[in-house]
Amino acid sequence: MSPFPEGSLSGGAAAENGLAGGEMGRGGRYEASGGAGPSLNGVSLPGNRLYSLLPDEGCSDKESMRRLRRCIVAAAKGFSIGAGLKGGLALFAILSRLRSRRISASLRKAGSLSNAEAVSAALQDTLRYGLFLGTFAGTFASVDEAISALGGNKRTAKWRALVAGAIAGPSMLLTGPKTQHTSLALYILMRAAVLASRCGIKSKRFGNVCKPLTWRYGDIFLMCLSSSQILAAYILKQDSLPPSYMSFLKKHGAKDSSILDGVKDIANGSALTKLNAIENYYKSTGVDLKLDPNMKLPCPIIHGNQSCTEHALSFFVQAYGRALPVYLPVYLVPALIVHRQDLLERPYTILWKSLIGTARSSLFLSVFCSSAWVWTCTLFRLFKKCSTPLIILATFPTGLALAIEKKTRRMEISLYCFARAIESFFTCLADAGYTVHAGRLKRADVVVFSFATAIIMHCYDQEREVFRSKYLNVLDWVFGVPPSLEKDSKGQS
Template sequence: MARKKERHREPPAGPDEEDKLSWRSAGGDVWERALDESDISRDVDPDKSFFDTDDVTRAVDRLTTAMVRAGGVGCVLKGGLNLFSWLAGRSKSRRRGSTSGKPGPSVRDALHDTAAFASFLVAFAGTYVSVDECLALRYGKQQSKQWRAAVAGLVAGPALLLADGPHVKGGGAKRHYGLATYLWLRSTVLIARCGLKRRDSRDTHPLAKAALAPFAHEHADVALMMASTWVILSCFVLKPDALQGAYGSFLNKHGGKTKAHYAALRAMALASTAAQTRDAIRSAAIALFPTGSTAHEALMNVANMDDGSLLAAKPTLWGLVLYPGSDALAHFFGFYREALGRALPIYVPLYAIPALIVHRHRLLGPRGGVLAMRAAAGAGRSSAFLAAYCACAWLAPDALQRLVFGTLSGWTVSVSVPLAGLAVLIEKPSRRQELGVYCASRALEAAAVCLVSWGWVPRRLAARTRADVALFAAGAAAIMHCYNTERDVFRSKYLNVLDFVFGNAGHGRQCIRHVGSYYQVAFVGGDTHKNESASRQFRDVSS
């Protein structure tokens, strides 16, 4: 039976409203208005038979739509990344010559990888919706509302095993700790927001209030970024094998130096005796600078000092390796300028492409110039952040070793590098938390690699267990629970994606259906955008 669907048009939220969101962005007023002003509890029979014809049609339509849309999202995301990697590999091969360097990923491998990732999302969406609807049938929609989505997310979590297809190189053995850890950390952010909503309640235990206190601070995201930077940059200098895959390559590129520079600094920092320091200095002079050059001679002069003078000169070694013949501030500003040039090609497409896809019709309208300037400002701000982050990563250890510590060692590097995390203050508040959570996931991944390599976690245990699947399932359970019962703790962009795949209406009645279509999302160009608070309220669309 055809149903007439109404399209609600409301004025969009203010341009900077969401930028103010942070850890504490979890007000309960949206829910209170929704519950107080609606007649949900009076007019709906919570235990209406699941076998009602309309309800069966709704459930089947929700399942089919969720699987199709999840597959489309997987193809677009993974396919786009693989296409970019393939094009980048082709470009490097042409510059270096077809016979040099490692071969890039083949088209066949890229297609298999894309298909595997899309299959994972299809299986996750299908399993989640199926379990959600079956539990609603068995236990009642309203009675199971508080736990049903968490169970469905937990059951759907093992779909991550499909993300590595059997035809992909290394298929079946690859771990997805980056994705799993990131999702798990996203779930902890949502749980923290849920707790902060109830922090002032008299029913909240004092220990819970104390545990939530750090998250309530205005700059909790900056603290998270600094803690993550401590692990990531310490590993980057002292234990680079802990940063694996594309993220390690990203740091190598934006570090702005050669691997020989990184190896020289690592050897000098880890040297514990004068003899080891002398050997590290001589190796660095030979590897980095031509014989007879000023920089080469400066390092050799330090290496030829007696033990006491050599140890006293250790604070200057950082600068002799990174910027021989210059000074720290000149190197900082010169490096910042070069780093900005490396960052802009990353962030300009990252901001421009979504703006062109989502707002392309509005870009041609009266406010097109404002939207374009906003995207340009975002790209410039993010590029400035990355450039400052990398420049401070080199400046902070150099300054503290000269002015405070008076030596160069592993611990002086580890204590100094967190200051680079302060560069995140350049970003807008909502972006700070995104960066903090992402970097925290990479930091936890690097820490886990260190624990295994140090023998603190048995290698056999790490090889046989799928901790990534367990983390992913736990994170999925928490996120889907919040999606079903605590929708106001989500930012609108995440809520829109989840609604697009899993059903974006009827949460109040627990009769979830899809209202928005792929056509509206992909072709309307953002004209149907609703304001943030309205999109999170219960909407009656089941009648």
């Protein structure tokens, strides 16, 4: 389920400033390495000194401009990525909405937005996420440069990015100050945990402890765990999932709320109170269905007059059509950003790979959604009953669909889902009285997000090899990387 990207900004800073005998820092900053120091136009400058933003420093004007340029360009590029990705997803969603010719009565009662309202909301979200990533990038670059200027490049190298990442974290508030973004914060925390585990694996001290994390099929197992919680909550505990994610599940689960309520009633052993609503729903689709109030298996509720096999095949075809608009922007928008240079040189190759990736990911999502109903019907008929434990058990193997995806994307998707599964799981525990609701902890999401971004940016600055090349390319493009480090920016393949 989907579900969340080369150049150098400051590579020529040293040449432009005419500096010699020094060392270029990781962020393109320059610091003299000792001795009599570098010279500028025949004038000897003090050694062991960083050229800062102060006006009385040698070459301060050019260095100040370089620092300022880095901060502004980082903010602009961060904004372009945030607005581009969010705007691309919103555009495809709006186009899909405009092409839809039928809106069910249940959606109208739920107060769905008009087309104009949907466009306005999409534009606002696009602007918010653009400002969020733009502010994050600009804040990180500014704090990084300020600490480097005041404390020295070498002296602060080990912790500077950690602090800058933590300070930039509260920029997440720009996505919506009144709404807690627990899912986003947990997802970024999962990403930070993966990077930290990679650092631990290559560490002599923690290598043996982190060795289980190298399990080949760990990503698929994690997806199965996530699927069990998410899909069970989709049927039994919908309010434990974020509204936006629940909307995504409703679209791709493709079942009316009355159908889900009917399955839930049978699983809980409750009286079937939604039979009329279910029959009316099927009648609106041209299916004349009469349900037995004493039924023990919910198969007629799930797929009407179709058999389980017929439903699986027809659902799969429809699910594939719903999945394509989801993954087109996921592949095409990053292709325009990450592979922008290759796109000019070999456009057909890049576009072909993007289309193949779209087709493959759409196949994953359609198999994932259709297999969820296949497994539930199979276990219901096998055990001749429907219960909460059976639903949890039946949705576990649904995660095996992740094997269809490209290996490099599997962990990405499993972490995305695992973050939502964790949020749903603890919400269920809180509703049962075992824990405190996350909503009562004001802005805990910002604290978690800031902690995670501190780890991620520290790894980016000090442990670059733990990043995969495509993510490292995006970070380098946004924050800049000096030519002396370009050879290290390949990361993991």
